[in-house]
Amino acid sequence: MQAQTHRLRLFWRLLAGQRLVYACATLALVVASCFLYLVPLVPQIVIDGVFMAGEGEAAPSRLTAWAVERLGGETFLRQNLWLPALLILAFSAIAGAFTYLRGRWSARASESIIRRLRDQVYDQLQHLPCRYFDQAETGDLIQRATSDVETVRTFLTSHVVEIGRALIMFLVPLPLMLSIDWRMTLVSVLLMPVIVGFSVFFFLKVKSAFRQTDEAEAKLTTTVQENLAGIRVVRAFARQAFEEQKFGQANTTHRERDFRLYRILAWFWSSSDLICFLQRALVVCAGAWWVATGSLQVGAFFFFITAVGMFMWPLRQMGRILTDLGKAIVALDRIGEILGAARESAADQVAAPGPETLRGEIVFDRVSFAHAENSPVLREVSFRVPAGSSLAILGPSGSGKSTIINLLLRLYDHDAGEIRLDGHDLRELDRAFVRRQMSVVMQEPFLYSKTLRENLRLARPGANDEEIIEATTVAAVHDSIQRFAHRYDTLVGERGVTLSGGQRQRVAIARALVKAPAVLILDDALSAVDTDTEAAILAALAARAGHHTTILIAHRVSTVMHADQIIVLEQGRVTESGTHLALLERGGLYARLWQAQGEAAEDCERERLAGLAARAETAPP
Amino acid sequence: MSDVAFQEDEYHRQLDLALWRRVLRHARPYRRPLLGLSVAALVVATVEVFFPLATGWLIDEAVANGVSGRLYALAGFYFALCLLLSVCIFAFISFAGRVATGVAFDLREQAFTRLQQLSFAYFDVRPVGWLVTRVTADVSKISSLLPWFLLDLVWGGSLILGIAVAMLWINWPLALIVLAIMPPISLISVFFQRRMLGSSRLIRKTNSQMTAAFNEAITGVRTTKTLVREDEALREFQGLSSGMFQHCMRNALQSAAYLPMVMSLGSLGVGLVLWRGGVTLGSAEGSMTLGTLIAFMQFAAFLHMPVEELARRFTDLQSAQAAAERVQSLLDTEPAIADSPAVCARLAAHSADAPRDDVAIDGFSPRIERIAFRDVGFWYKPGEPVLQHFDLEVRMGQxxxxxxxxxxxxxxxxxxxxxFYEPTEGRIEVDGVEYRERALEWWxxxxxxxxxxxxxxxxxxxxxxxxxxxxxxxxxxxxxxxxxxxxxxxxxxxxxxxxxxxxxxxxxxxxxxxxxxxxxxxxxxxxxxxxxxxxxxxxxxxxxxxxxxxxxxxxxxxxxxxxxxxxxxxxxxxxxxxxxxxxxxxxxxxxxxxxxxxxxxxxxxxxxxxxxxxxxxxxxxxxxxxxx
Incomplete structure (x- = not known):
């Protein structure tokens, strides 16, 4: 019950700003259908009041008599039949105009709502905290943002309109019909409940057949998808025949299910058509009988035949639509779940900080963090990075290195301790402000499907070409970019060229540099770059020392050794910290790693000598 | 690497009849259901011509003779028409289903088989998702279009013809007046259908751009956050969603204008019948009765339906043309790496033999002892060699x-x-035999x-x-x-x-x-x-x-x-x-x-x-x- 009211409220809010437009559309629909029914009324009046005047026993109805009188009398009309013809055209045109308005207004209202809904979902997705995305699946979110919104759109633009049309088309002529002949009215609506009931019943009944066909189609798609994704494996084992057989099964099942659906629909359409035709046949035959017995006028008879045809077919569509309403409710719920989730930094947009740009001093004071209870990621981590200096973090994967970065960027909020940026408590700074001070390059950087130049300029839209080239030169990617056919205008991403992992990392480093931040963070950002290039980039970065505070995360001693300060992180704790030399003296893990390098070289040398010796032995004298 | 083959498809204004003739060939095995379909469509059209006529006869009989035996007979006839119609509807949907599912099955099977044969160079430049759509959505589009197109062609054509013949038979001057509304209806239909096709294509295109935007927003959420470009990204997205709004509005307005115009033209026909028919009604010429008048009005009101339907089907054909082209071109692509005619001949020669352990399917030895690369070179694009002058000779066990x-x-x-690729230069030998002389499957x-x-x-x-x-x-x-x-x-x-x-x-x-x-x-x-x-x-x-x-x-x-x-x-x-x-x-x-x-x-x-x-x-x- 509560869910229902919640849903209704959500739906009502959705209509905000467009309710009046919907009301106008409904009004236009009523007017249009009134005029639509006036169209067959004209021949009715002419037939009964002019053609049949004085013939037959039944007297023309009062409406007919009145209308004939207003139009200039029977004799006048008989000589000026163009007048009713013109009326028919005029009524039809007016109905058409209002139908157009109805279409225009309802489309305007629905499409505006959907546009707003899409924008809302997009905005919401960008402002949800990272924790939300840790738990959600990308595919599911996209599904909600696209096909669920589309379902709601179909509901608004087509279903609501169709239901309104069917109801109004049915209700509007009823008084008119009753005033003309109540017996014929009764006959005209006799099978309506059956028509609607049958279609609702039917679509409820065959829901599973639709679902089964959908499933078979999904299966077919996955089979092709898997085959093509693994086409190298298929060829490697020469399993084409096997795959064809597998696909053949899915294909056959799909054909059978699909054909069964056709069969079911054939039953439905033919039998519901039959009911509709029978309804019309009842009207035709009952009307003919009453005309024959003289209690019904021919014109009135004509009106009923036409009217039945006008309200019967829209009603028949109801079954399909009513059974589809459930889908719209589910879709709305699923969208509501996204929109209802708590946004990042809803409550803590505190304190506009003093200077526009910070110097970049970072202090971690006994900072702890856990993704879930009982599994701490960071435990009382403390360090201080003076502005303009560099810090390197070394540690095995899973030790919490990236978490430090995430906390610093306020992608997550720490549980205990304090993080200070230039002396400000991080939690009191606006998230956007904090992030503007920093540039981060991640191990698997994300580039937008834009041109390289646009990607590089994202962080600072005002950057000029020289600044961009300077950054790409430091990141050692300028030359690679020059080799692309479109250079800096090369489109990257799905619809453009695919960059290698190393190229992506280097472009991301350049992007970070263009921003000219107070703090530059490289989170294992050189892992896909070969050793020589890595050294070159690090040297170029070192030449810029003092420009910004640098935080460097890496797996290798050779990468981190030149940092002003190095900390070793193990299982969320800082186990060692100091300069390269200090750490070597300390004789801990860092020192061992350093030795391992030397030893490795030694070992290799030993192997080489052994190899030489062996060759000397086997070599012919 | 960036081939444009899978990029946004260009649309052609004109119907490519040659292409459709080739697509139609895939329906050849379904001649019988297609024949049944056509017969059912023909009967449906005929019945629909008879409905207004029967109504007219009933009215004339009732007015002239009151309750009579003929009135009962006509009522019976009317009910019989209803039954016949619904039986035919059942038949044509079933037949259409048979054709649609059959053609889909065949096309998918052929496309899949072809994909299993094509060389890697083909896959290198085409994303998996793009190929999957060819086998699934594109095939569905073509196969479901074919029977309905044929059905409406027969139904619409014969219905228009039937109505015209019936009216001309009964009262040709009035018939000509009614038929005069057909050309404008056709023109309006073609005009609007074309435009609606254009706007719905834009909707589809914008829709896929929007999906990509959502994908980017979600997968790149951290980057967006760290770059603090949420507002800018939202503005970009709003550009898309506003574009979508405009395309949808245009499409909605087109259909909101289209239907009333066609309906009004139908009403014009009804009015003309009432006027011109009414004038002759009382006259002594005799052919015009009240029942006939009513039947004509019904014809006039109904005539726009088949015209509209035919226009719609031709538009469908146009809208499915891109899909047809893509599927047909997949089926027409010859695998770049396949057994040569000589190898095929050898395979055929040995296929009759009982399988033996010491002979491979192509008649050579099944054992591999030595493999040699002789001055092998390879490139995707001339002038950009990936491998050059590669020589190597290796033995079993190494x-x-x-x-x-x-x-x-x-x-x-x-x-x-x-x-998986073949050398563009040099040769690879298996125990002294160039490996292109051996059966691909065996190798x-x-x-x-x-x-x-x-x-x-x-x-x-x-x-x-x-x-x-x-x-x-x-x-x-x-x-x-x-x-x-x-x-x-x-x-x-x-x-x-x-x-x-x-x-x-x-x-x-x-x-x-x-x-x-x-x-x-x-x-x-x-x-x-x-x-x-x-x-x-x-x-x-x-x-x-x-x-x-x-x-x-x-x-x-x-x-x-x-x-x-x-x-x-x-x-x-x-x-x-x-x-x-x-x-x-x-x-x-x-x-x-x-x-x-x-x-x-x-x-x-x-x-x-x-x-x-x-x-x-x-x-x-x-x-x-x-x-x-």
Whole structure:
């Protein structure tokens, strides 16, 4: 019950700003259908009041008599039949105009709502905290943002309109019909409940057949998808025949299910058509009988035949639509779940900080963090990075290195301790402000499907070409970019060229540099770059020392050794910290790693000598 | 690499009749249901012509004679028409279903089979998703269009003809007046349908752009946050959603204007009948009765339906044209790598023989003793060689390690060997025979290949291992798993060998996938083994299992390894250092180390990295033996 009211409220809010437009559309629909029914009324009046005047026993109805009188009398009309013809055209045109308005207004209202809904979902997705995305699946979110919104759109633009049309088309002529002949009215609506009931019943009944066909189609798609994704494996084992057989099964099942659906629909359409035709046949035959017995006028008879045809077919569509309403409710719920989730930094947009740009001093004071209870990621981590200096973090994967970065960027909020940026408590700074001070390059950087130049300029839209080239030169990617056919205008991403992992990392480093931040963070950002290039980039970065505070995360001693300060992180704790030399003296893990390098070289040398010796032995004298 | 083949499709204004004639050929096996469909459509049209006529007769009879036997008969006739109509509707939907599902089945089967034959060069430039859509959505579009197009062609055509004939028969001057509304209705229909097609294409295009935007927003959410470009991204998205709004509005307005115009034209016809027909009604000419007048009014009101329907179907045809083109071109693409006519002839000659262990299906020896690359070169684009002047001669039992930087040409060598690509220069010989003279199927079935990122198929562990040899028993599957050290973790899975690995094996870890792909290769017992070692790190324990497994697999085969592990490299009989498409050094480990050149540098770097990795990963006592 509560869910229902919640849903209704959500739906009502959705209509905000467009309710009046919907009301106008409904009004236009009523007017249009009134005029639509006036169209067959004209021949009715002419037939009964002019053609049949004085013939037959039944007297023309009062409406007919009145209308004939207003139009200039029977004799006048008989000589000026163009007048009713013109009326028919005029009524039809007016109905058409209002139908157009109805279409225009309802489309305007629905499409505006959907546009707003899409924008809302997009905005919401960008402002949800990272924790939300840790738990959600990308595919599911996209599904909600696209096909669920589309379902709601179909509901608004087509279903609501169709239901309104069917109801109004049915209700509007009823008084008119009753005033003309109540017996014929009764006959005209006799099978309506059956028509609607049958279609609702039917679509409820065959829901599973639709679902089964959908499933078979999904299966077919996955089979092709898997085959093509693994086409190298298929060829490697020469399993084409096997795959064809597998696909053949899915294909056959799909054909059978699909054909069964056709069969079911054939039953439905033919039998519901039959009911509709029978309804019309009842009207035709009952009307003919009453005309024959003289209690019904021919014109009135004509009106009923036409009217039945006008309200019967829209009603028949109801079954399909009513059974589809459930889908719209589910879709709305699923969208509501996204929109209802708590946004990042809803409550803590505190304190506009003093200077526009910070110097970049970072202090971690006994900072702890856990993704879930009982599994701490960071435990009382403390360090201080003076502005303009560099810090390197070394540690095995899973030790919490990236978490430090995430906390610093306020992608997550720490549980205990304090993080200070230039002396400000991080939690009191606006998230956007904090992030503007920093540039981060991640191990698997994300580039937008834009041109390289646009990607590089994202962080600072005002950057000029020289600044961009300077950054790409430091990141050692300028030359690679020059080799692309479109250079800096090369489109990257799905619809453009695919960059290698190393190229992506280097472009991301350049992007970070263009921003000219107070703090530059490289989170294992050189892992896909070969050793020589890595050294070159690090040297170029070192030449810029003092420009910004640098935080460097890496797996290798050779990468981190030149940092002003190095900390070793193990299982969320800082186990060692100091300069390269200090750490070597300390004789801990860092020192061992350093030795391992030397030893490795030694070992290799030993192997080489052994190899030489062996060759000397086997070599012919 | 960036081919435009899969880019946004261009639309053609004109109907490509030649293309549709070829597409129509796929419906040839369904001539009978198509005939049934046409007959049913014809009957439906006829019945629909008779309905207004019967109504008119009923009225005339009732007015003239009151309740009569003829009135009963006419009523009976009317009910009979209803029954006949619904039977025919049932028939034509069934027939249409038969054709649609049949054509879809055939097209899919052909397309899938063709995809199994096409060479990798075809797949290199086409994303999987794009290809999947060809086999699924595009085929659906064509196959469901075909029967309905034909149906409406017959139904609409004969209905218009039937109405025209009936009216002309009864009262030709009035008939001509009614028929005069047809040309404007047709023009308006074609005009609006075309425009609606255009706007709905824009809607579809914007829709897919919007999906891409959502995808980007979600997968790039951290980047967007750290770049603080939420507002700008939202503005960009609003550009899309506003574009969508406009396209949808245009489409809605087009249909909001279209229907009333057509309906009004119908009403014009009704009015004209009432006027001109009414004038002659009282006159002595006699042919015009009240019933006829009413029948004519009904015809006039109804006439726009078949015209509209026909216009719509031709628009559908136009809108499905791109899909038809894509499917047809897939079916028309000849595989670039296939058996030559000479090989096919030999295959045919030997197909009648009983299978023998000492003769391969193409009549040569089934054993592989020596493989030689002779001055092999390869390029995708002329002037940009990927591999040049590559020479190599290897014997059964040897292990060849390929090392060097990414993109240097290592993968190209093994791809050429497996004939996934063919050399653009030089030749590859199997025991002295150019390998293009051998049967492709035979050649490829002798390979065991383990890819860098192992792809599994959804299904059980057992099914995945058995993929290597379809008739392997459960015991053999287990033995293979044991050999490569996969048995241990498999038996710890909840359902053991029946564990469902999930789509592309995503329920298993990378290391586990690697072990299973090793088992899959081993069970095939291939003569030639190709291993592209993964660079992605797995935990130490799994790494040890994999290394050990790899060594056992390499034994007794001719193996090519794109190697990263020191242990594999060292164990190789021959090491090739590849750079920029050329062999820069070659020899055994000892020889190359002694030379202190490229290999030495690579090896020392890799050695250091590997040891550091092991230490960092908390391997407290990484003995040297383990590192090897």
């Amino acid at each position: 292990t060849i390690a390929l090392v060097g930087a990414t993109g240097g040409g290592k993968s190209t060598i093994v791809s050429l060997l497996a004939r 490829q079935s002798n390979f065991g290949i383990v890819l860098q990122s192992p792809v599994l198929f959804s299904g059980s562990v057992r099914e995945n291992i058995r993929y290597g040899r379809l008739d392997a028993t459960d015991e053999e599957v287990e033995a293979a798993a044991r050999l490569v050290n996969a048995h241990g973790f498999i038996s710890e899975l909840s359902e053991g060998y029946d564990f469902d690995v999930g789509e592309r094996g995503n329920r298993l870890s990378t290391g586990q996938r690697q072990l299973i792909s090793l088992a899959r290769a081993v069970i095939a017992d291939p003569q030639v083994f190709i291993l592209d070692e993964a660079t992605s790190s797995v935990d130490t324990e799994t790494e040890r299992l994999i290394q050990d497994g790899v060594h056992r697999v390499l034994e007794g085969r001719l193996s090519f390894v794109i190697a990263h592990r020191l242990s594999t490299i060292r164990a190789a009989d021959l090491i090739l250092v590849i750079d920029a498409g050329r062999v820069v050094e070659q020899g055994t480990h000892a020889e190359l180390m002694a030379r202190r050149g490229r290999y030495h540098a690579l090896y020392v770097g890799q050695f250091t990295r590997q040891r550091e990795q092991a230490w960092l990963a908390g391997d407290a006592t990484p003995s040297k033996a383990e590192l090897r």
